[in-house]
Amino acid sequence: MAEAPVPFSDEEIAELKRLHGLGLSRNRIARELGRSGRAVSVHSDRLGLTYDRTLTAAATEAKMQDAKARRAAIIEQLYDTVEEELAYLNGGRYDLVEVSAGTAVKYSPTRLPAQDRKALLTGIGSAMATATRLEALDTNNGVDEGISLLGQLATGLTAAYNAMNEGAGDAP
Known part of the structure; x- marks a missing residue:
């Protein structure tokens, strides 16, 4: 059975918001926080934060x-x-x-x-x-x-x- 994800602390949420405000990508934020990309996505969604995917789309193309x-x-x-x-x-x-x-x-x-x-x-x-x-x-x-x-x-x-x-x- 999979373990329940560890919730973000108030400090991590504040850091997530700060890093997002700097324009960092979801993956970069995950590395900075030591969290999975999925965990950052879930918390970002809860906070209403979105990421610019134009760079990803351009790289894929x-x-x-x-x-x-x-x-x-x-x-x-x-x-x-x-x-x-x-x-x-x-x-x-x-x-x-x-x-x-x-x-x-x-x-x-x-x-x-x-x-x-x-x-x-x-x-x-x-x-x-x-x-x-x-x-x-x-x-x-x-x-x-x-x-x-x-x-x-x-x-x-x-x-x-x-x-x-x-x-x-x-x-x-």
């Missing part, structure tokens, strides 16, 4: 804008990664190494083995899906997420890969 900018930078990096991986996938010549009888054997196929293509396309699809979800946070509260062109592209790439490689097994 600034944090939201910072997060939006960070998401935009991450999205850009994800797109760069997707472009790099697609360019590699479509490169046409690959320098690969396998170990055979304890010896490294280098070879250069014109097409990646199926398991490597699958892994690469899975990574591309994952990066695209992540970018799409991050973009949805900043557009219509996610309403466009279901019809995103990027999401459809990721799904299409996976379907194309599966169709191209049904039953295929590339051996070097």
